[in-house]
Amino acid sequence: MTLSSMDDYPVHQVAEVIRHPGTSDRNFYDRYYFNCHGGDPTLPWLIVGFGVYPNLGVTDCFAVLRHGGDHRVFRASRALGAERSDLAVGPFRIEIEQGLERLRLVLDDDNTGMSFDLTFTGISPATLEARHFQRRLDRVFIDTMRFVQTGSWSGSLTVADETFDVTPDIWRGNRDRSWGVRPVGEPEPPGRAVTETHGSFFWIYAVIACRDHSIVVLLQETSTGERVVDQTQRIWHDRDRPAEWLGRAEHTITFRPGTREPASARLVFTRPGGSVTTVECVPQLANFLGFGTGYGLEQDWRHGMWQGELEVQNSHTLVSDLDDTMKLFCPIDHLTEFTVSDGAESERHGAEHARGLFEFAVIGPHEQYGFTDYTDVAD
Template identity: 55%
Template sequence: MSADYTSNPLSPMDDYPIHQVAEPIRRVATSDRNFYDRYYFNCYPSTDLNLFLIIGLGQYPNLGVTDAFAVLRRGDDHIVVRGSAALGHDRSDTTVGPFRVEVLEGLQRLRVVLAPGEYDLSFDLTFDATIPATLEPRHFRRQLERVTFDTSRFVQTGTWTGKLVIDDQSRSVTPDTWRGNRDRSWGVRPVGEAEPSGRRAVDGIQNFFWIYAVMQFDHYSISVILQEDERGRRIVEEAVRIWPEPDTEPEWLGRPEHQLVFAPGTRDVTSASLTFHRPTGEIIAVTCELLLPNYIGIGTGYGLEADWRHGMWQGEHVVQGLRKRASEIEPGLRMFCPVDNLTRFHVMDNGETAVGTGLFEVAAIGPHAPYGFDNFTDTASQRGAPTKGMDR
């Protein structure tokens, strides 16, 4: 059984001088049920952009739960392994059943393991960062005076080493060709069992329009983050170039703008471009070639399944597997699903083009006036293109 939360609140982490509030480490500064602390990783072979693995592990101290997932998109395969467990007294214990995250060297090297079992996927992978960990802008949003988002996050790109096993077939993962990015985020965001909507049922659920791109090039990386409300007003934004040298400040690229093209009758994004606008008038343009969508909302806990959400109590220890064809995921579900696209990026800057790969995460859930979505069920016009331009 898990440790009794009413007993001794101390853990081994309390021996380190890292306290931020007048509480033991396992007690966070807020009693908000939605506090979370999460790892995210993605991994792909740059020589074969038909495979995209995403891994996450989170703790939810005020819900007493920890969980993890891995979702692999390979061709038309959508393979998920997920686990949930009671959160014990030691926050440094980052295991959930067969899942494990080990910090080998803080902000540099981490090991991520899904031990072999009865499921179609396992791995033992080590991430080695190629850029310094870079803190993103604080993400903050309210609804009816309640804080719904208040999070911090940092991002890194890197290489991978180890072994990946799919359907009992093992492949070596080597740092010369395997790339990816990771992030660490913590704070308040909706997690756990669904809460009663109350007045929100009258005032309306918040939309979620989101773009998060992490681009990896030979000599630098680019990170882009933006969220907009239903009118298109910015909640958070950032566009920076991150150099590998640890003492070099990230380069601000300018205000990010976006142009998304949707498949007619859906909200599936089929192509995208970004532009960064400096006050001097200089524009950096990025063409985003979306190669392979990984539907991270299907089976992993991001909110679509009523019986499996991040932070939801499943019992002392539960591990499950899920497999389906990506092409058979219902369009209605995809409308409410953030999508992590494995992407090739073409950046035009000062007359020169650089080509890189990485993540283009996008969600257009709910109303968003600039693209002509008035409610949660609107889809793109038959033209498949936005009715209004996004460069403002």
């Protein structure tokens, strides 16, 4: 049994060294997600992920960047050692400068077509979301916790031969940290599950950065509209104010013809007392984060899959060359303009305009929107 520097902290949860989670489930994971944007769809829209898979012995990362018509991906994987404070894979690393407040992300220039040295500083407090739990047959399929945080970015970002000065007055985004059990690594034999119809997945994850608060919407539904996860929160930037539930959420999506990509969306939150918050969503720029990053579209590179002691890869593709059919099988992260109308507050001050993330997927059948098969698209 091997110790690491983290074992010197009083953070153990089970009678094991810190490198061993409390479950031997192969699908246990622990990961970071970040996005970074300049609020303008002509600027780069960057998404970064880093994951640790203790029971698979792997750690990996990715950076996927949309800039104009370009889709650039950096990805790397290595054997996971004993040291859990080592947040580096090849030329990429994360430095935790102040827990829950400030983190630095670095991708060194190694001919990947992009590099960056960026620091994320929290604007809202890091806030826990609803626990996500599902069974498939009798096995726990998903059991995760996650926190979310909006923030600003500073530093520099280089794409091809162009370097962007990233300043916190303009460059914003959000991050999340999640851990628990969800499918990772090499695909398992489906067994009896191959005869079950559990493949539908409807998902909305919106993080809206307003002036003095952030709105976070987390929805997952079955094909019939039954909610698996349902949470709407207003997170005040003032650390002394607790987060507020905004009420039951309903959604209306208008799709781009011939796709399942949203042209616009309306989210309506209704509290038991009758007060209503309405959010109009207009996506500005799509980042197809499923392509090349490990979310399951490519069978030779999935999160947690063994790639050897160290493997570093990169790719550059035109967005127009991405397979339209494969877009139907993964969430898409949209840089989005939001208009928030919040009852009496909007009557006094008018609706608020904001930007942020609208992550969306409708995979498989969904009754509300008339999709009956996996490859149906909007008229």
